[in-house]
Amino acid sequence: MNKNLPKWVDLGLIPLLTLFLAFAVSGLVVMSIGQNPIEVVRVMIQGAFNPFGIGHTLYFTTNFIFTGLAVAVAFHARLFNIGGEGQAGIAGVGVTLIMLSVDWPHWTVALVAGTVAAMAFGAAWAAIPAYLQAKRGSHIVITTIMFNLIATAVVGYLLVGPLQAEGSLPESPKFPDGAALPTLHDILGVVGIEFDRFAPVNISFFLALIAALLVWILIWKTRLGYEMRAFGHSERAAVYAGISPMKITMVAMLISGALSGMMAVNTVQGEAERLVLGAVEGAGFIGIAVALMGRSHPVGVLLAAFLFGILTQGGAELQFALGIPAQMITVIQALIIMFTGSLENMVRIPLEKIFLNTGKRGQA
Amino acid sequence: MMDFLTNDLLQLSDSAIRFATPLLLACLAGLYSERAGIFDIGLEGKMLVAAFAAGAFSALAGMSVDDGGWNMGGAAVWVGLLAAIIASIIMAMIHAFASITLRGNQLISGVAINFFAAGITVLIGQYWFKMGGQTPQLHEGQRFEPIILPFAKSLQDVPVLGPVYHDLISGHNIIVYLSFVIVALTWLILYRTRFGLRMRAVGENPGAVDTAGISVVKLRYSALIITGILCGLAGAYLSLGTAAAGFGKDMTSGRxxxxxxxxxxxxxxxxPAMWATLLFGMLEAVGSKYQTLDLGFMVLPGQFMQALPYILTVVILAGFVGKAIPPKAGGEPYVKER
Structure with missing residues (x-):
C-alpha cells in the first residue's frame, strides 16, 4: 500500500506529523498536571544543552543508540524484542565479572574485553527466548518481558550476595583503575577542546556510532541482512526461498541481545565503574520508541536516540527545577510509541487519500 | 503433619485465592479480547491505571471536605471502583481504536499503553497527592472489607469442613467472590449465548462473520469494553481490596x-483459566510465606522465590505443559472486502 506514497512523505512527513501529534498530546499532559508546556520545553532544552548537561545528554544518547539498534535489528526480522532491559542488565553482570577478574593493564584491552563480555552475556540472555520462539512457538514478547523480570531478580541476588562489595550497599566492588574508559573530556583534550570534566559520556559513544554503521552494513549490504528482511516481510516466502526460520530468529535475536548488552559498556564500565542496582534505568524500553521513531534505520535510530537523550537529561532537569517526576519521560515515550507505532495509520490513511487520489482514481 | 495440613495448607490456599483474584480477572479480561481476535499485552497497563483511579478516587471521595475531599463516607469505595472501571475502559478503547479502526500493530499498542500507564499514574498521583506517586492510605469505607459468610463462626468447630469454610471460603471481599461468579458467567456467555458464539467466530474467522452480515468491528469493540471492565475490577482489587490499601507505583508488577x-x-x-490463575496464586502465596526455601541440599534465595511465577510463565509458554493453539485470527487486523 505504502509503495504508492512518495518517499519524502513515507520517510519524512509521516514521522514528523506523528511526532508532532505525540508532542502535542504530551503538552496536554503537562497542562493537566498544572505546568506550562512552553516553560517545560525551555527548561528541558536548557537542561539538555548547557555545558554541564550536554555531556549527560550524549551519555544517555549512547545507551539509546545501542538499545534502539537492538530493537531495530529484531524488527527487521519481524521479531519484537522487549527484552533489552534484561539483556543489558545481565550484560552488566558479564562486564563486572570480567572487569573484576584481571588487573587491567590498559583501557584499550579492557574496552575490548568489556565489549565482548557485554555482547556475549546480552546475546545469551536473548538466546533463550529466541530459541523458545523458534522451536516451541512461545510468544517472544511475553518471554522477553519475563526475562526482564527474571534478570532483575538475578542481578538483585548477585548484588546482595556473591558480587556484593564489602559494606551494606547493593553494589559490586569498584573495577581496577586500568579498566576505566577515557571520557569525552579526555578524548577532546587530546585535540585541545575543552569539555566538561565530570560528564559521564565516554568512548562508548564512538562505539555506538560504529555499531550503527555496522548494523547498516549488516541489514542492507549482506546476504544475512537480506534474509532477515525477507523473513520479516513474509515468513512463508522466506521459507520457500530456502531461508531457515530457526536460523534467522536465533541470529537476529543474538545480534539484538548483543547490541542491548553493549550499553553496559557505557553505563557499568564507562560511568559507574561498578555494578549497581537498576543500572539500565529503562533504557531497554526506550529502545522500542527509538527504533519505531527511527523507522528501524540506523540513521533514524541515531536521530531518535539523540532526541531521547535530550528528553532524558532535560527530564532530569524538570524534576530539579519544576518538581515534575521523571515519569514525564515515560509518558512522552509511550505517546511516541503510540503515535509513531500503533496509531500511525491515523496520519497515513488521510495522506494516502490525498496523494493517491490526486495521482490516480479508483484504487482497489 | 496434621498441623501442616490444617494450618499451613489452609493459610496458603487462603492467600492463594487472594493472590489469584486479580490474575483471574485480568486473565478473563484477556480471554474476551483474544477470543475476539485482538492481542492484548496491555492488560498490565489497564490494571495499573485502574488501580490508580480506584485508589485516588476512593481516597478523594472518602476525605472530608476540609481536606479537599467529597466526604462520601461508605460510598467512597464504590466511587473508587467506578473510577477504576471507567479509566480502564478508556485505555481499552484507545487499544480498540488503534487495533480495530486504524488496523495498527496490536503488540505495539499494548506496549505503549503499558508505558503510558506506568508514567501517567505517577505524574497525576504526585500532582494530586504529593506523596511520590502513591495515593493516601485508605481507611474504612474507602476499601473493600472481608465478608464473613453466614454460620462461618458457628461451624468453625466442625472437623475439616468447618475450618475450610471459615478460613478458606469465608472472609474474602466482594471482588473475590465476584471474580468466581464472573468465571461462570463467562462460560455461559461464551458457550450459551449468541454473542459468545459470534465472538468466538470473530476470533477464528472474521470473514465468515462478516459474510453473515454481522459487524466485526462492533463485536470486537464490545469484547474490548468487557476487557476494560474486567481489568478495571482487577486493578480496583489491588488498591481497594488488598493489604496495600491504596495505590503504589508499578503495583501490578507484571501481573x-x-x-x-x-x-x-x-x-x-x-x-481452566480459574485453575491456572489459582496455580499462580499458590506460587505467589508460597513465595511470600517462605522468603527462602530450604530444600535440604541447598537454600533457594528470596529472589528466586520472587522470580518463580515468571519462570513458571516461561515454562508454560514453552509448551512443556501441552500445546496451546491461539484463536486463529488473533493479532491480524480485519480488512473488509470490497
Whole structure:
C-alpha cells in the first residue's frame, strides 16, 4: 500500500506529523498536571544543552543508540524484542565479572574485553527466548518481558550476595583503575577542546556510532541482512526461498541481545565503574520508541536516540527545577510509541487519500 | 503433619485465592479480547491505571471536605471502583481504536499503553497527592472489607469442613467472590449465548462473520469494553481490596503478563483459566510465606522465590505443559472486502 506514497512523505512527513501529534498530546499532559508546556520545553532544552548537561545528554544518547539498534535489528526480522532491559542488565553482570577478574593493564584491552563480555552475556540472555520462539512457538514478547523480570531478580541476588562489595550497599566492588574508559573530556583534550570534566559520556559513544554503521552494513549490504528482511516481510516466502526460520530468529535475536548488552559498556564500565542496582534505568524500553521513531534505520535510530537523550537529561532537569517526576519521560515515550507505532495509520490513511487520489482514481 | 495440613495448607490456599483474584480477572479480561481476535499485552497497563483511579478516587471521595475531599463516607469505595472501571475502559478503547479502526500493530499498542500507564499514574498521583506517586492510605469505607459468610463462626468447630469454610471460603471481599461468579458467567456467555458464539467466530474467522452480515468491528469493540471492565475490577482489587490499601507505583508488577501466560496455559477457556490463575496464586502465596526455601541440599534465595511465577510463565509458554493453539485470527487486523 505504502509503495504508492512518495518517499519524502513515507520517510519524512509521516514521522514528523506523528511526532508532532505525540508532542502535542504530551503538552496536554503537562497542562493537566498544572505546568506550562512552553516553560517545560525551555527548561528541558536548557537542561539538555548547557555545558554541564550536554555531556549527560550524549551519555544517555549512547545507551539509546545501542538499545534502539537492538530493537531495530529484531524488527527487521519481524521479531519484537522487549527484552533489552534484561539483556543489558545481565550484560552488566558479564562486564563486572570480567572487569573484576584481571588487573587491567590498559583501557584499550579492557574496552575490548568489556565489549565482548557485554555482547556475549546480552546475546545469551536473548538466546533463550529466541530459541523458545523458534522451536516451541512461545510468544517472544511475553518471554522477553519475563526475562526482564527474571534478570532483575538475578542481578538483585548477585548484588546482595556473591558480587556484593564489602559494606551494606547493593553494589559490586569498584573495577581496577586500568579498566576505566577515557571520557569525552579526555578524548577532546587530546585535540585541545575543552569539555566538561565530570560528564559521564565516554568512548562508548564512538562505539555506538560504529555499531550503527555496522548494523547498516549488516541489514542492507549482506546476504544475512537480506534474509532477515525477507523473513520479516513474509515468513512463508522466506521459507520457500530456502531461508531457515530457526536460523534467522536465533541470529537476529543474538545480534539484538548483543547490541542491548553493549550499553553496559557505557553505563557499568564507562560511568559507574561498578555494578549497581537498576543500572539500565529503562533504557531497554526506550529502545522500542527509538527504533519505531527511527523507522528501524540506523540513521533514524541515531536521530531518535539523540532526541531521547535530550528528553532524558532535560527530564532530569524538570524534576530539579519544576518538581515534575521523571515519569514525564515515560509518558512522552509511550505517546511516541503510540503515535509513531500503533496509531500511525491515523496520519497515513488521510495522506494516502490525498496523494493517491490526486495521482490516480479508483484504487482497489 | 496434621498441623501442616490444617494450618499451613489452609493459610496458603487462603492467600492463594487472594493472590489469584486479580490474575483471574485480568486473565478473563484477556480471554474476551483474544477470543475476539485482538492481542492484548496491555492488560498490565489497564490494571495499573485502574488501580490508580480506584485508589485516588476512593481516597478523594472518602476525605472530608476540609481536606479537599467529597466526604462520601461508605460510598467512597464504590466511587473508587467506578473510577477504576471507567479509566480502564478508556485505555481499552484507545487499544480498540488503534487495533480495530486504524488496523495498527496490536503488540505495539499494548506496549505503549503499558508505558503510558506506568508514567501517567505517577505524574497525576504526585500532582494530586504529593506523596511520590502513591495515593493516601485508605481507611474504612474507602476499601473493600472481608465478608464473613453466614454460620462461618458457628461451624468453625466442625472437623475439616468447618475450618475450610471459615478460613478458606469465608472472609474474602466482594471482588473475590465476584471474580468466581464472573468465571461462570463467562462460560455461559461464551458457550450459551449468541454473542459468545459470534465472538468466538470473530476470533477464528472474521470473514465468515462478516459474510453473515454481522459487524466485526462492533463485536470486537464490545469484547474490548468487557476487557476494560474486567481489568478495571482487577486493578480496583489491588488498591481497594488488598493489604496495600491504596495505590503504589508499578503495583501490578507484571501481573498482566502472568495473566496472559495463564490464559495461554488455560487454552483460552474460562474454567481452566480459574485453575491456572489459582496455580499462580499458590506460587505467589508460597513465595511470600517462605522468603527462602530450604530444600535440604541447598537454600533457594528470596529472589528466586520472587522470580518463580515468571519462570513458571516461561515454562508454560514453552509448551512443556501441552500445546496451546491461539484463536486463529488473533493479532491480524480485519480488512473488509470490497
Amino acid at each position: 498482566g503478563f502472568i495473566a496472559l501466560a495463564a490464559l495461554i496455559f488455560a487454552k483460552w477457556k474460562p474454567i
